Structure formats: structure tokens, C-alpha cells
Amino acid sequence: MMFRPLHDRILVRRLEAEERTAGGIIIPDTAKEKPQEGEVVAAGPGARDDSGQLRPLDVKAGDRILFGKWSGTEIKLNGEDLLIMKESDVMGVIEVDAAARNAA
Secondary structure: OOOOOOOOEEEEEEOOOOOEOOOOOEOOHHHOOOOOEEEEEEEOOOEEOOOOOEEOOOOOOOOEEEEOOOOOEEEEEOOEEEEEEEHHHEEEEEOOOHHHHHHO
């Protein structure tokens, strides 16, 4: 099944949180908070401004983003938990340079 968000909405997959702290302590599932980082799976065409012109989104599929703790609406699509949110809920895009990608 394909899903295409409308207007200025985006479909986001949450990225898994770290299982350990910097000191090596393992965090149990019950103590973990939902991650506030995700990957854009799909993006709508954009929103219309006051003059009726289509304003494209700043994010695109594949971008890693940060969003608010309570942002978006949780849905289950093809057995996967995803979020639908407006572009305005996104706090920023995480840009990883080419050298860091090759090292990972």
C-alpha cells in the first residue's frame, strides 16, 4: 500500500533511541522515552499561500529531522508505526556531511 500525504503534511518513521547511556548503563524499555528524531518517508506537495501559489516544503523523503515530543499523529501502516505531522512541527533537519557518512 502506498501513502501520499496531502498539503504540508509529512510521513515520519521514528529512529530508535540508544539502548545505553554514555556511561554504559543499559536503559530498560519501560524507562525509555519516545525518540524525537525521525526519517521523512514521504512528503506532500506543499501548502498554498494567501495568493494561491503552491509553496513547496523544505523537507523531502530521506531527510533526518528533529520534532517535538508530542508532535504528530501516530498511525500504523503496513504493520509499521509511523507519524503524520505538519511541516511546521519540524524543528530542524539533521545534515550529516559525506565524511561522517563514510565513517559510519
